[in-house]
Amino acid sequence: MMIEYNNQVFGLHGEGFSCLLRVNDYGLLEMLHFGAPVSTGDAEAFVCRPGLGWGASVLLKDGDTESCPDVLPLAFSGSGRGDYRESPLCLGGVSTDFRFHSYEILDGIASMEGRLPQAKGNAQTLKIKMIQPGAELTLYFSVFSEVLTRRTVLKNTGEMPVQITKIMSSMMDLPGNFAMTTFDGGWIAEMRKHTVKVTQNRVVNESTTGFSSYRHNPGFLLSEPDATEKSGRVYGFNLIYSGNHYGSAQQSLQGFTRVLQGISPDNFLKELQPGESFESPEAVMAFSDGGFAHLSLKMHRFVNTCIVPEYWQFKERPVLFNNWEGCMFDFDHNRLINLAKDAKELGCELFVLDDGWFGARNDDKAGLGDYTVNKKKLPYGLFELAKKINALGMDFGLWFEPEAVNPDSDLYRAHPDWALTDGFIPITGRNQLHLDLTKPEVRDYIVENVCGILDGAPITYVKWDMNRHSIALGAKAHDYILGLYEVLNRIFTPRPHILLESCSSGGNRFDLGMLCYGPQVWCSDDTDPIERLTIQENLSYLYPQSTFGAHVSAAPHAQTLRDTPLCTRGNVSFFGCLGYELDLKHLLKLEREQIAEQIAFYKKYRAAFQFGTFDRLENGWQVTKEKIALAAVFRKLLPAAPGYETLRLQNLAQEKQYRFSTFAQKLRIGQFGSLIKHVVPVNLDPNGMILRTADRLITMPDGNQRLTASGAALMAGVRLLPLFRGTGYDQNQRTLSDFGSDLYIIEEEETLENT
Ligand code: GLA
Numbered sequence: 001m002m003i004e005y006n007n008q009v010f011g012l013h014g015e016g017f018s019c020l021l022r023v024n025d026y027g028l029l030e031m032l033h034f035g036a037p038v039s040t041g042d043a044e045a046f047v048c049r050p051g052l053g054w055g056a057s058v059l060l061k062d063g064d065t066e067s068c069p070d071v072l073p074l075a076f077s078g079s080g081r082g083d084y085r086e087s088p089l090c091l092g093g094v095s096t097d098f099r100f101h102s103y104e105i106l107d108g109i110a111s112m113e114g115r116l117p118q119a120k121g122n123a124q125t126l127k128i129k130m131i132q133p134g135a136e137l138t139l140y141f142s143v144f145s146e147v148l149t150r151r152t153v154l155k156n157t158g159e160m161p162v163q164i165t166k167i168m169s170s171m172m173d174l175p176g177n178f179a180m181t182t183f184d185g186g187w188i189a190e191m192r193k194h195t196v197k198v199t200q201n202r203v204v205n206e207s208t209t210g211f212s213s214y215r216h217n218p219g220f221l222l223s224e225p226d227a228t229e230k231s232g233r234v235y236g237f238n239l240i241y242s243g244n245h246y247g248s249a250q251q252s253l254q255g256f257t258r259v260l261q262g263i264s265p266d267n268f269l270k271e272l273q274p275g276e277s278f279e280s281p282e283a284v285m286a287f288s289d290g291g292f293a294h295l296s297l298k299m300h301r302f303v304n305t306c307i308v309p310e311y312w313q314f315k316e317r318p319v320l321f322n323n324w325e326g327c328m329f330d331f332d333h334n335r336l337i338n339l340a341k342d343a344k345e346l347g348c349e350l351f352v353l354d355d356g357w358f359g360a361r362n363d364d365k366a367g368l369g370d371y372t373v374n375k376k377k378l379p380y381g382l383f384e385l386a387k388k389i390n391a392l393g394m395d396f397g398l399w400f401e402p403e404a405v406n407p408d409s410d411l412y413r414a415h416p417d418w419a420l421t422d423g424f425i426p427i428t429g430r431n432q433l434h435l436d437l438t439k440p441e442v443r444d445y446i447v448e449n450v451c452g453i454l455d456g457a458p459i460t461y462v463k464w465d466m467n468r469h470s471i472a473l474g475a476k477a478h479d480y481i482l483g484l485y486e487v488l489n490r491i492f493t494p495r496p497h498i499l500l501e502s503c504s505s506g507g508n509r510f511d512l513g514m515l516c517y518g519p520q521v522w523c524s525d526d527t528d529p530i531e532r533l534t535i536q537e538n539l540s541y542l543y544p545q546s547t548f549g550a551h552v553s554a555a556p557h558a559q560t561l562r563d564t565p566l567c568t569r570g571n572v573s574f575f576g577c578l579g580y581e582l583d584l585k586h587l588l589k590l591e592r593e594q595i596a597e598q599i600a601f602y603k604k605y606r607a608a609f610q611f612g613t614f615d616r617l618e619n620g621w622q623v624t625k626e627k628i629a630l631a632a633v634f635r636k637l638l639p640a641a642p643g644y645e646t647l648r649l650q651n652l653a654q655e656k657q658y659r660f661s662t663f664a665q666k667l668r669i670g671q672f673g674s675l676i677k678h679v680v681p682v683n684l685d686p687n688g689m690i691l692r693t694a695d696r697l698i699t700m701p702d703g704n705q706r707l708t709a710s711g712a713a714l715m716a717g718v719r720l721l722p723l724f725r726g727t728g729y730d731q732n733q734r735t736l737s738d739f740g741s742d743l744y745i746i747e748e749e750e751t752l753e754n755t
Contacts, residue, residue: 001143003105003124004040010103010126011040014143016298017287020046021075021128021141026060026067027099029128029139031075031173034148035233035287048072054253058082073173073256076130076139076152085258086202086250088171089154090265091135092163098130098137109142112151115482115489117240117516118282119149121306134158142282144306146298149240152262152280156272164270168246168262169239170283174222176233178257180205180249181221183538188526188559190214190507191538198222198257202250208266210470210477211242211504212511214524218245219299219511219542222259227291229616234288234295237261238542240307241281242513243481244268261285263478270475284512292541293615293650300544300614307512308519308547311496316606317520317546317577318395318499319347319599320461324354325527325553326583329362332377337388342584344392346592347599350461350499351389352397352579357382359409364467365431368404369411371449386457397461397499398453402446403484404432404468418442420480422471429468430505437483438476447490454495464488464518466504481513488517501549510539510547520549520577527553527581528560529572530739533634536576537616545623546610550576552595554583566591567665568741570598571632574609575621578602588696594666601663605630605745615650620741624651627748629658633720638737642723649718649746652711656748660718662704663743667735670695679729703734703742714746 001014009032012019020032020043032046050072053065060067060082069083079087080095089096106125112118119142126141138153150170156162181195182205191214196203205220207213219238227234237259239245244264251257261283270278286302288295304313321343323331331339340351355361357378359370367374373381386396405412405419407428412419418441419426420434435442454462472480492500500518502509506525514521521543524535536548550573556563573579580595587595602609608630612623620633633647652658669676674686684691703721720742724735734742 001122001124001145003126003141003143005103005105006040007043009040009043010128011043012126012141012143012148013037013040014148015145017146017148019141019148022047023100024066024072027130028069028072029075029100029130031073034172034174034285036289048254071252071254073175074171075173076137076171078132085252086248086260087166088152088168088260088262089137090164090166092165096132096135098132098135101129101131101136103128110140112279113277114279115485116279116281117485117513118151119144119147119240119284119302119306120310131157134160135162144302147284147286147302147306149282149284151282153277154272155277156274159274161274162272164272164278165268166265167278167280168260169280170259170261170285172259172285173252173256174235174259175256177225177251178222178249179225181223181541183217183219183541185214187214187505187508188524188531190510190524190526191217191535193538193541198249198251200251200253202248205247206264206266207245208264210244210472210480211466211509212245212513213469214506214508214510216245217510217542218247220247221292221295221541222249222257223292229293230291232289232291234292235259236286236295236299236542238284238299238512239281240284240512240516241481242484242509242511243477267473268475268478270478281513296541297613299542303512303515303544304546304611307515309492309496309517312499312519314611317610318349318461319602320350320352320397320577320579321348321584322352322354322463322551322579322581324399325551325558325581327356329356331356333380333385336385339584340389340392340394343580344394346580346584346595347603348394348580350395350397352399352461352463353385354399354463355401355465357398366406366408368401368406368432369409369435371400371402371453382453383457386459390458395460396458397463398459399463399465400450401465401467402450402487403435403437403466405435406432418445420470420472422473427471432468434468434470434472434480436480437487438472438479439483443483443487446487450491454491454498460497461499461501462518463522464500464502466509485513485517492517503549507535510543515543515547519547521547522549523576526559527551528557528562529564529569530562530636531560532572536572537621540614540616544611545576545614548576549579550574551579551581552598553581562739564739565736565741566594567736567743568634568739570595571634571741571743574598574602574630574743575614575623575632577610590666590668590696590699613651617648617650619645619647622650629746630743631746632741632743634741635737635739638723638740641725644722645720646717647720647744648716649714652715652746653748654710654712654715656711657708658711658714659706659708659745659747659749660714661706661745663745664704665702665736665742666699667702668695669698669700671736672729700729701731702736703732705744708749
């Protein structure tokens with residue numbers, strides 16, 4: 001990567017992309033190019049020449065159409081001074097007109113002044129200063145190997161206060177026609193993908209709930225009309241921020257699409273006193289001309305190397321057991337120990353005690369804020385519990401929700417003024433209020449409290465939850481997030497070995513800001529694997545699978561009542577950080593065996609599942625790491641008489657030979673109901689004892705396929721064993737029907753000389 005300056009042009013070059021900026025004669029910063037690699041000397045090819053101009057446009061200098069800000073592609077702009085497209089900066093209803101002043105090129109990143117997290121790692125940074133009377137704007141551009149980041153700092157250099165009502169981290173004018181893809185949803189319905197054409201109507205991806213939110217993930221994509229998974233030009237955008245965000249795209253008459261990224265201006269207001277500065281969060285952007293898959297790969301590598309805490313980079317994550325879906329609030333020391341014994345036997349490595357271990361927390365109505373152990377449930381305390389679990393051979397992890405408080409709690413009774421208020425009667429969400437993290441005494445309390453617990457027992461994992469939307473508006477919403485970052489920093493920077501998984505009613509805060517503190521996020525309270533196919537696949541556009549908390553839970557499922565085979569529950573959760581979250585007590589022996597096999601299998605291939613190259617296939621997912629690939633095909637509803645299915649693998653070496661085999665799976669007898677009479681001589685009652693008992697004890701092999709072929713053949717497409725077609729059971733067919741799945745291991749064979 002390299003940043004250079006030559007003849008009024010800045011060239012920012014990373015792997016597979018270049019960005020060219022030009023300071024024009026009027027001191028405007030033109031956005032000449034962001035896309036495929038070019039050289040800085042190519043600038044002339046990208047300069048827009050307005051010629052006779054467009055009617056009714058405003059010129060900075062009479063008679064010179066090249067001084068028309070409205071028709072030039074720009075990298076930042078002002079308000080009311082001739083560029084009538086969406087402005088990245090609004091200063092309390094007055095015009096702004098910043099012009100180029102100076103620049104600096106720095107090795108590495110330019111550290112932020114305040115508490116916002118930022119990307120780290122190998123980088124070069126361009127710092128451009130723009131000025132207008134009374135204010136100074138600094139634009140930071142950092143080139144990481146495959147990604148460009150940007151942020152904005154505004155300084156009041158005048159004598160009077162300056163009001164900021166909108167300040168974007170990044171602005172880009174990109175030529176061409178695009179569709180914008182956003183990831184939207186809500187509780188248990190995260191990451192639903194929507195794509196709309198970008199025209200002269202503005203398309204906005206925004207959160208106004210106080211947090212990054214599952215309503216609209218901060219990440220979005222722009223793609224050209226012919227872009228596919230494997231070809232075409234695609235841009236990816238994200239923000240290293242956990243609060244209200246804003247992203248927009250709008251095409252101008254001249255054919256440039258203006259893309260803005262930053263804090264949502266909704267109800268935003270920040271007053272800067274003379275000498276004060278405001279820094280925006282860091283925006284992330286990436287480009288690929290190799291389609292969505294390649295764009296995702298760049299985003300994945302960036303998150304894995306420049307976002308997540310260094311300690312956890314490429315460190316394999318433990319298989320965990322979480323007691324929430326199995327117990328909810330109903331547990332005690334003995335029940336937990338029994339669960340832990342079972343979990344250990346199955347192969348789990350970490351036991352996580354979720355909500356309900358403290359204060360009067362027997363449901364979600366009370367106790368939040370009082371992190372003293374509930375002695376009725378845990379008479380021996382956390383230390384003893386953790387020690388017992390350690391003695392079983394497992395690590396111990398704990399749930400907290402430190403940002404919130406129940407009005408029915410000792411903390412609230414002692415400090416009602418610590419709750420975040422807006423001057424009206426308090427309104428609760430999940431029976432709780434927020435603590436006001438803009439107050440230093442609240443932050444100190446949280447840090448002392450949480451650290452006291454973390455240091456008082458051998459705790460190696462924290463699930464940091466947050467279960468309501470905020471009421472904080474404007475600058476306070478931003479200050480709240482800064483307070484949160486301070487708290488996270490104070491707790492976890494001195495304790496890097498603690499694996500932090502953030503959670504917010506599931507994926508309500510799945511963002512790059514939280515990932516700077518903890519490398520995993522609980523994707524969704526919806527653990528139904530068929531739902532997870534959507535959630536995890538759509539997350540994969542922007543985030544690597546190492547960031548996905550993915551658990552196997554009970555069937556029928558709590559959110560959908562769908563009864564999904566255990567193998568599919570496992571096969572979906574494998575593509576992330578695997579955990580189990582169900583009551584183990586009532587599992588059948590054959591289910592236990594299957595889970596033990598799943599965990600052993602996952603551990604063997606864990607590095608590939610967590611850190612391998614992820615591919616979205618037509619009918620499933622694949623991960624590839626060095627000589628190993630793992631691919632799953634998933635079924636939703638099986639049609640009658642289905643045709644042959646082809647699995648087109650990716651990323652293999654054309655000329656190498658591979659062993660292709662199924663991760664063996666089994667069928668339950670009960671799946672066949674009364675149909676069993678067709679294969680046994682006696683007419684058995686499908687609801688009778690014999691079949692019910694057989695269902696618990698006997699399994700039948702299902703569609704185990706083995707072959708050897710070249711990478712070229714497997715990438716051309718391997719024909720899978722046929723699916724059930726209403727013509728009977730055959731172990732050489734895939735009989736698992738609706739919501740079934742198959743997982744394949746593809747291993748490079750040693751070359752003949754080596755064997
Ligand atoms: C939220 C989380 C769940 C669980 C509960 C506990 O809903 O998303 O995983 O931790 O809180 O109350």
